[in-house]
Amino acid sequence: MKIYCTRSELNRAINNVSHSIPTRTPSPILEGILIETKDDRMYLTATDTNMTIESNIPVDSEGDVSFVIEEKNFANIVSKLPEEEILMDYNHEKNQIKINSGKSSSTFNCFSADEFPRFNIGEGKKLILSKRDIKNLIRKTSFSASADELNGVLTGILIDLGDGNLRMVAVDTFRMAIYNAKVDTDEKMSIVVPAKLLGEVSKIISDDDNDEQLFMEIVDNKVVMLFDNNRVILNTLNGNYIDYSRIIKSETTIKIRTSRIELMKSIDRAAIIASEQNNNLIKLNIEDEQIEITSLSEKSSIKEMVEIMKDGENIEIGFNSKYMMDVLRVIDDEEIILNMSDSVKPCIITPLKGDTYLYLVLPVRIN
Numbered sequence: 001m002k003i004y005c006t007r008s009e010l011n012r013a014i015n016n017v018s019h020s021i022p023t024r025t026p027s028p029i030l031e032g033i034l035i036e037t038k039d040d041r042m043y044l045t046a047t048d049t050n051m052t053i054e055s056n057i058p059v060d061s062e063g064d065v066s067f068v069i070e071e072k073n074f075a076n077i078v079s080k081l082p083e084e085e086i087l088m089d090y091n092h093e094k095n096q097i098k099i100n101s102g103k104s105s106s107t108f109n110c111f112s113a114d115e116f117p118r119f120n121i122g123e124g125k126k127l128i129l130s131k132r133d134i135k136n137l138i139r140k141t142s143f144s145a146s147a148d149e150l151n152g153v154l155t156g157i158l159i160d161l162g163d164g165n166l167r168m169v170a171v172d173t174f175r176m177a178i179y180n181a182k183v184d185t186d187e188k189m190s191i192v193v194p195a196k197l198l199g200e201v202s203k204i205i206s207d208d209d210n211d212e213q214l215f216m217e218i219v220d221n222k223v224v225m226l227f228d229n230n231r232v233i234l235n236t237l238n239g240n241y242i243d244y245s246r247i248i249k250s251e252t253t254i255k256i257r258t259s260r261i262e263l264m265k266s267i268d269r270a271a272i273i274a275s276e277q278n279n280n281l282i283k284l285n286i287e288d289e290q291i292e293i294t295s296l297s298e299k300s301s302i303k304e305m306v307e308i309m310k311d312g313e314n315i316e317i318g319f320n321s322k323y324m325m326d327v328l329r330v331i332d333d334e335e336i337i338l339n340m341s342d343s344v345k346p347c348i349i350t351p352l353k354g355d356t357y358l359y360l361v362l363p364v365r366i367n
Helices: 008-018 071-080 132-137 149-154 193-204 245-249 260-274 321-330
Strands: 002-006 030-038 041-047 051-058 065-072 085-091 096-103 104-110 125-131 155-163 165-171 175-182 188-196 213-219 223-226 232-235 256-258 280-289 290-296 301-311 315-320 335-340 348-351 357-361
Touching: 002 051, 008 030, 008 041, 008 051, 008 193, 030 071, 051 193, 065 071, 065 132, 065 149, 071 096, 071 104, 085 348, 104 125, 125 132, 125 256, 132 165, 132 175, 132 193, 132 213, 149 155, 155 193, 175 245, 175 321, 188 193, 188 232, 193 232, 245 256, 260 290, 260 301, 260 321, 260 335, 280 321, 315 321, 321 357
Parallel strands: none
Antiparallel strands: 002 085, 030 041, 030 065, 041 051, 051 232, 065 104, 085 096, 096 104, 125 213, 155 165, 155 188, 165 175, 175 357, 213 223, 223 232, 256 301, 256 335, 280 290, 280 315, 290 301, 335 348, 348 357
């Protein structure tokens, strides 16, 4: 049976679903892509059982067919084919697919589609976001999730839905990130999705037409996202997430208004020296209308000055430069507020107005 499609469309779909191909698996079927044709659409699906990605493209097909093809060689060959029409010719008796384009012809043995895992998804709570919003929510929080699998639920991002607001929260033992987006729903619920999986989703959301809608559905222990002719199914994490509301309500006595760009540039330079220490230590001496940023190693030292507007006492406090840079890089505002109390309590970074985001960084004790 013959199937005709364009190389660019097929290559894009393969690249999308390949994000859910496991790097190691005892099950050969999971190293493959399920291909199904129906009503002149081709549906490509891959899964590692925690994340399933389906991408569909237009085709000209002689009928409906389904089979599983090994992803690695299939993807590599399609990516190197000329930008011409591709003919995929499936032989049901041999369970083989022949890929023809220009003067190139390759043949692949296939697996039966019956061996591929299927996931039945029911109805759940639905909401609509823009692609821009969901990419922002992921990018501006995922870096704060724990990378240590022993931390269980803290390797995920909390999706907290309520009162017309979608909030994503990520926490490890040294920092916290919170980002908010308005949604048109009164539904309430909280789930935790692995940060690693959401990072893969962000990679396949195109940057074109960022105002286009993305549909999200929360069903039992799964999150389903629909966008750009893709359907993504993500498993959630079990466990009780940290009570972040108690942390963000903590009182601070020092408020510092400063340029995010200037602060970021200064810390970035100081981080070069700080990287020669185990804890990437930078010291902030905040006095009157300036921050003095210093770092010292056996080989060198650095001092940076940043202008500020301060309300509260002077303070000397230390931070891991990497954690501060991670926060400053994802904020878009020109100016920010640093909220502090003393040298052992967290620094809370907020916008000048509103509550779009909140970042918390724990200090490092200064000897």
